[in-house]
Amino acid sequence: MLVPANLKFRWFLISAGVGVILTIIISAILTQVATSRLEHQVGSGLGEVAYQMSDKLERGMFERYRDMQVAATLIEQMSVREDYLSEIDAMLSMLQQSYPYYAWIGVTDTEGVVKVSTGGLLEGEDVSARPWFRQARDNYFIGDVHGALLLEQKLNPDSEQPLRFVDVAMPLHNKQGEYIGVIGSHLDWTWAEEMRASIAPSLENYDDAELLIVSSERLVLLGPPELREKPLPLNLSEQLRTNNYAVETWPDGNQYVTGYAETTGYREYEGPRWQILVRIPVSSAFEPIEALRVQVLWIGSGIALVLALVGWLSAERMARPLANINKRLEREMQERTAELQTTNARLEQLATTDSLTRLANRRALLVGAEAMMERAARKDMPLAVLMLDLDYFKKINDKYGHAAGDEVLESVGQLLSSTVRQIDIAARTGGEEFTILLEDSTLEGAVLVAERLVQRMQQLYFGADGESFNVTMSIGVTMWEPGERIDKTFARADAALYEAKQKGRNRVITA
Numbered sequence: 001m002l003v004p005a006n007l008k009f010r011w012f013l014i015s016a017g018v019g020v021i022l023t024i025i026i027s028a029i030l031t032q033v034a035t036s037r038l039e040h041q042v043g044s045g046l047g048e049v050a051y052q053m054s055d056k057l058e059r060g061m062f063e064r065y066r067d068m069q070v071a072a073t074l075i076e077q078m079s080v081r082e083d084y085l086s087e088i089d090a091m092l093s094m095l096q097q098s099y100p101y102y103a104w105i106g107v108t109d110t111e112g113v114v115k116v117s118t119g120g121l122l123e124g125e126d127v128s129a130r131p132w133f134r135q136a137r138d139n140y141f142i143g144d145v146h147g148a149l150l151l152e153q154k155l156n157p158d159s160e161q162p163l164r165f166v167d168v169a170m171p172l173h174n175k176q177g178e179y180i181g182v183i184g185s186h187l188d189w190t191w192a193e194e195m196r197a198s199i200a201p202s203l204e205n206y207d208d209a210e211l212l213i214v215s216s217e218r219l220v221l222l223g224p225p226e227l228r229e230k231p232l233p234l235n236l237s238e239q240l241r242t243n244n245y246a247v248e249t250w251p252d253g254n255q256y257v258t259g260y261a262e263t264t265g266y267r268e269y270e271g272p273r274w275q276i277l278v279r280i281p282v283s284s285a286f287e288p289i290e291a292l293r294v295q296v297l298w299i300g301s302g303i304a305l306v307l308a309l310v311g312w313l314s315a316e317r318m319a320r321p322l323a324n325i326n327k328r329l330e331r332e333m334q335e336r337t338a339e340l341q342t343t344n345a346r347l348e349q350l351a352t353t354d355s356l357t358r359l360a361n362r363r364a365l366l367v368g369a370e371a372m373m374e375r376a377a378r379k380d381m382p383l384a385v386l387m388l389d390l391d392y393f394k395k396i397n398d399k400y401g402h403a404a405g406d407e408v409l410e411s412v413g414q415l416l417s418s419t420v421r422q423i424d425i426a427a428r429t430g431g432e433e434f435t436i437l438l439e440d441s442t443l444e445g446a447v448l449v450a451e452r453l454v455q456r457m458q459q460l461y462f463g464a465d466g467e468s469f470n471v472t473m474s475i476g477v478t479m480w481e482p483g484e485r486i487d488k489t490f491a492r493a494d495a496a497l498y499e500a501k502q503k504g505r506n507r508v509i510t511a
């Protein structure tokens, strides 16, 4: 048997469809897995870069702190000598040369008047109001980044970029341990830029990576120009603080994979708490995933194509059993439908036919009468009604038995069926009582039919108990009056029948 083409094509489509669905599922799973892996990889990488930056800042600050500590110890040694101020001057110059990011280093007396300083700047000036002086009288002081006040004019008169300093200061004592002043230094914050440049190689894979340093007062000290000197516009999530990385939505509405670290101090020194954030846009962090997705889709499409081809080649073999099943189902369906139709027809017949005489029953007569009256009224046709009853039928039953009676009734059924036309209705409406409706028939025509029936009945002979007998019938005939209820017509025919019985039976009476 040949497999229908559409079944084969369907099988092909199913195979291709399975391939496509598999591709979509695999692509979704792979993308999901790869995204979370990459997020972890990129995120922890950025966290590491942030940590490196914080470490560099801390170590740098620690070195400046140590510089000041060593300078303070040397000054303590020098304090016994007469011309110690010129020695300090020389030392401060050397210190500045050794580390050019020192914008200024100076030594004050106990009252905050600058006695010696690099480049002689601010010498003789009173700096007692400055935080670094006030706080370094008792202990070392490391301040957060701030603008230059007095030195801006002197050190940076023409630059558009204002100077930013970090202060490191130390109290000074003489050999006897008496407080003799403060050594203070201003570290040029561009130093942090250098730190950032030094970790740039770690970010070389990401062109659009950005590094932010945020002050203890949440000001962006270093970062993209649009954020610099402004409060950090991001609430650091718990995940970012604990994992050192997270995917964060920044105020520009974009998502960034963000790495995080903060400075905590180094050894005995405790400096300002800076937060370091390194971010790259999610789109560029997950760029490889896009490539992977495209790759998977290509491979998947290939698999789908192969599956479709296999499906096409195996369609004949796979679809044949399906076709067989289909065929069998169709055949069974047809058989069942035919059986059902036969049963329905039989049921319909049972419901409308008298089983003994095969004539219509009372119900079918009434239904048929309705249709006939409707036609008669519409086409203005006459409609005749005959009511028939066998004469002395009880006697037949009594004498020859019920079976013989049934035989008579059966013959009456045949007689009636063969005498009336197809369009007429002959019905058994009682035990030995029958009703006939003659469509488009006048009273005269109906009487003719009735008399023919009486005559033929008379000529029918039956045999029982070795005897031969015949049965007669009486008939009442009447016409349906247009608009009349049919039971009224039946009553009139019945009255005519009664009259026929009264007048001696075996006859036709009209009403």
Ligand SMILES: Nc1nc2c(ncn2[C@@H]2O[C@H](COP(=O)(O)OP(=O)(O)OP(=O)(O)O)[C@@H](O)[C@H]2O)c(=O)[nH]1
Residues within 6 Å of the ligand: 389, 390, 391, 392, 393, 394, 395, 397, 401, 402, 403, 404, 405, 406, 409, 430, 431, 432, 501, 505
């Ligand atoms: N064999 C048989 N007899 C039936 C059937 N239905 C009714 N009868 C009988 O038909 C007879 C009708 O009798 P009656 O109504 O007295 O009328 P009748 O004897 O024909 O007398 P008239 O009608 O006055 O001529 C009864 O004996 C019923 O038992 C049937 O299906 N089979």
